[in-house]
Amino acid sequence: xxxxxxxxxxxxxxxxxxxxxxxxxxxxxxxxxxxxxxxxxxxxxxxxxxxxxxxxxxxxxxxxxxxxxxxxxxxxxxxxxxxxxxxxxxxxxxxxxxxxxxxxxxxxxxxxxxxxxxxxxxxxxxxxxxxxxxxxxxxxxxxxxxxxxxxxxxxxxxxxxxxxxxxxxxxxxxxxxxxxxxxxxxxxxxxxxxxxxxxxxxxxxxxxxxxxxxxxxxxxxxxxxxxxxxxxxxxxxxxxxxxxxxxxxxxxxxxxxxxxxxxxxxxxxxxxxxxxxxxxxxxxxxxxxxxxxxxxxxxxxxxxxxxxxxxxxxxxxxxxxxxxxxxxxxxxxxxxxxxxxxxxxxxxxxxxxxxxxxxxxxxxxxxxxxxxxxxxxxxxxxxxxxxxxxxxxxxxxxxxxxxxxxxxxxxxxxxxxxxxxxxxxxxxxxxxxxxxxxxxxxxxxxxxxxxxxxxxxxxxxxxxxxxxxxxxxxxxxxxxxxxxxxxxxxxxxxxxxxxxxxxxxxxxxxxxxxxxxxxxxxxxxxxxxxxxxxxxxxxxxxxxxxxxxxxxxxxxxxxxxxxxxxxxxxxxxxxxxxxxxxxxxxxxxxxxxxxxxxxxxxxxxxxxxxxxxxxxxxxxxxxx
Numbered sequence: 230x231x232x233x234x235x236x237x238x239x240x241x242x243x244x245x246x247x248x249x250x251x252x253x254x255x256x257x258x259x260x261x262x263x264x265x266x267x268x269x270x271x272x273x274x275x276x277x278x279x280x281x282x283x284x285x286x287x288x289x290x291x292x293x294x295x296x297x298x299x300x301x302x303x304x305x306x307x308x309x310x311x312x313x314x315x316x317x318x319x320x321x322x323x324x325x326x327x328x329x330x331x332x333x334x335x336x337x338x339x340x341x342x343x344x345x346x347x348x349x350x351x352x353x354x355x356x357x358x359x360x361x362x363x364x365x366x367x368x369x370x371x372x373x374x375x376x377x378x379x380x381x382x383x384x385x386x387x388x389x390x391x392x393x394x395x396x397x398x399x400x401x402x403x404x405x406x407x408x409x410x411x412x413x414x415x416x417x418x419x420x421x422x423x424x425x426x427x428x429x430x431x432x433x434x435x436x437x438x439x440x441x442x443x444x445x446x447x448x449x450x451x452x453x454x455x456x457x458x459x460x461x462x463x464x465x466x467x468x469x470x471x472x473x474x475x476x477x478x479x480x481x482x483x484x485x486x487x488x489x490x491x492x493x494x495x496x497x498x499x500x501x502x503x504x505x506x507x508x509x510x511x512x513x514x515x516x517x518x519x520x521x522x523x524x525x526x527x528x529x530x531x532x533x534x535x536x537x538x539x540x541x542x543x544x545x546x547x548x549x550x551x552x553x554x555x556x557x558x559x560x561x562x563x564x565x566x567x568x569x570x571x572x573x574x575x576x577x578x579x580x581x582x583x584x585x586x587x588x589x590x591x592x593x594x595x596x597x598x599x600x601x602x603x604x605x606x607x608x609x610x611x612x613x614x615x616x617x618x619x620x621x622x623x624x625x626x627x628x629x630x631x632x633x634x635x636x637x638x639x640x641x642x643x644x645x646x647x648x649x650x651x652x653x654x655x656x657x658x659x660x661x662x663x664x665x666x667x668x669x670x671x672x673x674x675x676x677x678x679x680x681x682x683x684x685x686x687x688x689x690x691x692x693x694x695x696x697x698x699x700x701x702x703x704x705x706x707x708x709x710x711x712x713x714x715x716x717x718x719x720x721x722x723x724x725x726x727x728x729x730x731x732x733x734x735x736x737x738x739x740x741x742x743x744x745x746x747x748x749x750x751x752x753x754x755x756x757x758x759x760x761x762x763x764x765x766x767x768x769x770x771x772x773x774x775x776x777x778x779x780x781x782x783x784x785x786x787x788x789x790x791x792x793x794x795x796x797x798x799x800x801x802x803x804x805x806x807x808x809x810x811x812x813x814x815x816x817x818x819x820x821x822x823x824x825x826x827x828x829x830x831x832x833x834x835x836x837x838x839x840x841x842x843x844x845x846x847x848x849x850x851x852x853x
Contacts, residue, residue, distance in 0.1 A: 327353070331347035370578075400412040432560075456492060463483075501520075558592070570596040603634075753765075783800040783803050801836070
C-alpha cells in the first residue's frame with residue numbers, strides 16, 4: 230500500500246511546527262526545580278461505593294442522587310459523605326451534574342465551558358475544598374484570572390501549589406488593576422512560596438518599583454538557588470538600576486550574568502542591548518558575536534547583531550508593567566522546560582494581562598496545547614496578529630496542526646495558505662502546504678508548488694522529491710513519478726515510507742515486481758508494526774502468485790488497520806484466490822461501508838457482482 234498521504238502530512242506538519250516553535254520560543258534550558266506538591270484527586274462516587282480512607286462504606290439512601298465525595302486527608306476538615314438535599318442551582322442542575330459536565334468539557338478541550346461549570350459547582354459546595362481547587366485551576370488555565378483570584382484556596386491544609394498560586398494570581402492582578410502598593414505590601418510581609426517561589430522572586434521587584442518602593446525593588450539578587458533563576462534575577466535588577474540611571478551598578482549585574490559559566494551566553498544579548506543604549510555599539514557587536522559562537526541558531530541574537538551592525542535603533546528598556554510581564558514569561562519558560570505546562574500557562578496568562586504581546590500569546594498556545602487544552606490553544610493562536618510576519622506564519626501553521634488532529638482538513642488547508650502567504654519564502658511551510666494539498670487530492674496545485682522556486686531548488690531534500698513523485702503518481706505520470714521517488718530514496722535510503730511507496734508503485738503496476746517486493750520487505754523490516762507497509766508486503770506476495778502467504782500477511786495487516794478500505798479490499802482478493810469466495814464477498818461488502826473513494830467503490834462493486842476472475846473485473850486493486 231502506498232504510504233498514507235495523511236500520515237506524511239501529519240509527520241511533516243509536526244516537524245515544521247516544532248521547528249518554527251523553536252525559533253519563536255524563549256530560552257528553555259533550565260536546571261531542576263522543586264516539583265509541585267501532589268494533592269489528592271477528586272473521586273466521584275456512586276451511592277454505596279466505599280469512601281477512600283474509610284473502613285466502612287458510605288451508606289446513602291439508595292434512592293438518593295449520585296453525589297460528590299472528595300478524597301480526605303488527615304489535615305483536611307471532615308466533609309459530609311452525603312448531601313441531603315443534593316445542592317442544585319436555580320435551573321435545577323445538581324452540583325454533581327455540574328461537576329461531571331465541567332470535567333468532561335475540560336477533557337474534551339473546552340476549557341472555558343469546563344471552567345464555568347466547575348465554578349458553578351463550587352458556588353453550590355463552598356465547603357468542598359477539592360472542588361474549589363479544581364474550579365480554581367480550570368479558571369487559571371482558561372484565563373479567567375479575576376475568577377481564579379476569587380476562588381483561590383486559602384485553607385492552610387490545601388496544597389501549596391494552590392495556596393501560593395492563588396496568592397501570586399491575586400497580587401499580580403492587584404498590580405494589574407492599579408493597586409501596586411497593596412500587592413507590594415503583601416509580598417514584603419510574605420514572599421510567594423514554593424512551588425511558585427521562582428515566579429514570585431522574578432516579578433516582585435517590578436511590583437515594588439511600581440509601588441515606589443525602590444529599596445525593595447533594588448535589593449541584591451539572592452545568592453542561594455538555581456543559577457539560571459539567580460542570573461535572571463540579576464538581569465531584572467540591572468534593568469531597574471538602568472531605569473534609576475545607576476548605569477555602573479547595572480553593568481556590574483549584566484556582566485556577572487553574561488560571564489556565568491555554562492549559561493552566560495543566554496545573557497549576552499541583554500548586556501549588548503544595554504551597551505547599544507549607552508552608545509557602545511562595537512562592544513555590543515562583540516557580545517552578540519560571542520553569543521552566536523555558542524548558540525548560532527538563536528534568532529533573537531541574530532536580529533540584534535544585524536541591527537547593531539547596520540546602525541539600527543537599539544531596543545528601549547522595558548517599562549515597569551512590561552518588565553513584570555517579561556519576568557513572568559521567564560518563569561513560564563523555565564516551568565515549561567521542566568514540563569510544568571500548567572504553571573507556565575498561568576504565568577503567561579498573568580503576563581498577557583499586564584502587557585499583551587504576540588510572542589507571549591504564541592508561547593501560551595504552545596503550553597496550552599501541551600497541557601491538553603486544545604480549544605484554548607487555538608483561541609490563543611487566533612489572537613496572534615500579522616505585525617510580525619514570521620510569528621503570524623508560525624501561529625497559522627500550528628493552528629493547522631491542531632485542526633488536522635481534529636479531522637478538519639479543509640480548515641487546516643486554509644490556515645496553511647495564510648501561513649505561506651505571510652512567509653512565502655519559508656520552505657518548511659511550503660512543503661507542508663504541498664502535502665496538505667496532496668492529501669485533499671489537489672494534485673495539480675501541489676505539483677505547481679513543488680515545482681516553484683521555493684521548493685524546486687538545487688538543495689531540495691528527499692521530502693520534496695518524495696512529494697513530487699507522489700503528485701506525479703496521482704496524476705498517472707508514472708515515469709516522472711519513478712524518477713522523483715528514486716531520487717528521494719537515494720537521499721534517504723533507509724526511509725520506510727519512501728521504500729514502501731516506490732516498491733508498491735513497481736509491484737502494483739507490474740513494472741519491477743521482484744525489485745519492488747524487496748524494497749517493501751526492507752520497509753517492513755524497518756517498521757514491522759506499520760499496517761500500511763504490511764499491506765504492501767501482502768499485496769506484493771499476491772502479485773507474485775503467493776496467495777496462501779498473502780492471506781496470512783494481509784490478515785495481520787487488517788488486524789493492525791481494521792478500518793482501512795484498501796487493506797480489506799486486498800484481503801478479499803487474496804481470499805478469492807485461495808477458494809474462500811464467501812469470505813471474499815463479505816470483505817468486499819465491508820469495504821463499501823469504510824468510505825472508499827469513487828474508483829475503489831466502482832471496482833469493488835464489479836467484483837461483488839462478477840467475482841475476481843470473471844470478465845469485467847480486473848482484480849488489480851487501486852492504489853491510494
